[in-house]
Amino acid sequence: RAKLKRRARDWRWSSARAHLAGKDDGLVQVAPLLERVPDWRGFLAGGLGEEDLETLRRHARTGRPLGSPAFLERLEARLGRTLRPGKPGPRPKKGGDGGR
Numbered sequence: 001r002a003k004l005k006r007r008a009r010d011w012r013w014s015s016a017r018a019h020l021a022g023k024d025d026g027l028v029q030v031a032p033l034l035e036r037v038p039d040w041r042g043f044l045a046g047g048l049g050e051e052d053l054e055t056l057r058r059h060a061r062t063g064r065p066l067g068s069p070a071f072l073e074r075l076e077a078r079l080g081r082t083l084r085p086g087k088p089g090p091r092p093k094k095g096g097d098g099g100r
Helices: 016-021 031-036 040-046 050-062 069-079
Strands: none
Touching: 016 040
């Protein structure tokens, strides 16, 4: 779609080649995604719908990871930092007395 290469499997940084072959390649472990998407040729040929594309674009713009709440919780715990957006507005002042 981004015209980096004609076929996804030909782009050096794509996992498509490993998933299409059904074999780990030293960087990619194919089993987790092949369990969810067993037909990679069909998946790649089908492309993404506009709603999925907009979701990916929104997360790319914000720099926030995309995933389920459980995935994000595990990622935050592993990294020791907050990745999900907080409440909008000014941050509360430290000290607990409301700044008085």
